[in-house]
Amino acid sequence: MSDLQDDRVQAALASSTNGDSSAFAVIVAEYQGMVFSIAYHFLHDRALAEDMAQEVFFELFRNLAAIQSPAHLTHWLRRVCAHRCIDLGRRRKSRKETLMDELPEPLAPASHHDPLLRESLQKSVAALPETQRMVVVLRYQEGMSPDEIAEILKMPVNTVKSTLHRSLAELRRKLSRKIGEVKYAFL
């Protein structure tokens, strides 16, 4: 976040703490992409992700007094959203692995901007177990370091690193298996 954005968010934080709801709208507009995307990539359901993001902002509004800075705000939103998503994921217990079967797979090696590869990856990530999924989302969507992820998810750093390693291996295995099945079907 640039210094200018930082200043704007800082000012909005101060104003909204004093009851200025239009300043809170500035905060929502600034962070809605981040919060919604964490929820969306975790839940792989747009409506559910929007509901989740709204709930996170409602909780933020109730806890505004505790937020001290834009960096604290970012950290708080990521932490609350991540834990809410994991809780909801565990309650739903409906991994998206069946959706993998509906996915058309390309036979040619995928290019860098292949939309099918992107879609495949999104669905494969959505099919990972909850904690692995959130670690991958925070690492590759938010660009967070293993140390930061460990702090957000209250996990040891080495566990985060091994989870990341295991998740990438699982994603590669799933995608390879899928393309192998499609190739076999055409033989």
Next chain:
Amino acid sequence: MHFSEDDLRAALQRKDPGKNFTQRVMAGIEPLAASPRKARPVPPVNRGLLPRLFAGPMRWITAGALAVVMLVSGGVLEYRHHEEQQRIAGEKARQDAIFAVELTGAKLKQVLQRTRQVQHEAKIRSEKL
């Protein structure tokens, strides 16, 4: 299928929620804003003049003072606006008067020229006779 970490980043790039998301959140917090919120504990050393003016019984005095300031400011603005309107009207009347004088002068000049011409012609006619 092989993929790189960049592919994963591209697949997991941020997305925007639906239109009017902010408005929907703001509509949702209206009931929360209406209900009394726990006041933020602020140490007295951090409280400046401005927060104190709007807290406790001082807020009525502050509100009254603000109302007086607003009324006086409004009156001054209205007076200035009225003065400006009068100045504009006066200037317009002056321009109209100048135009009328110029017009009258031009007409008088024409009449004078015509009178002189008639006199000159009459003089020539009398000399011929």
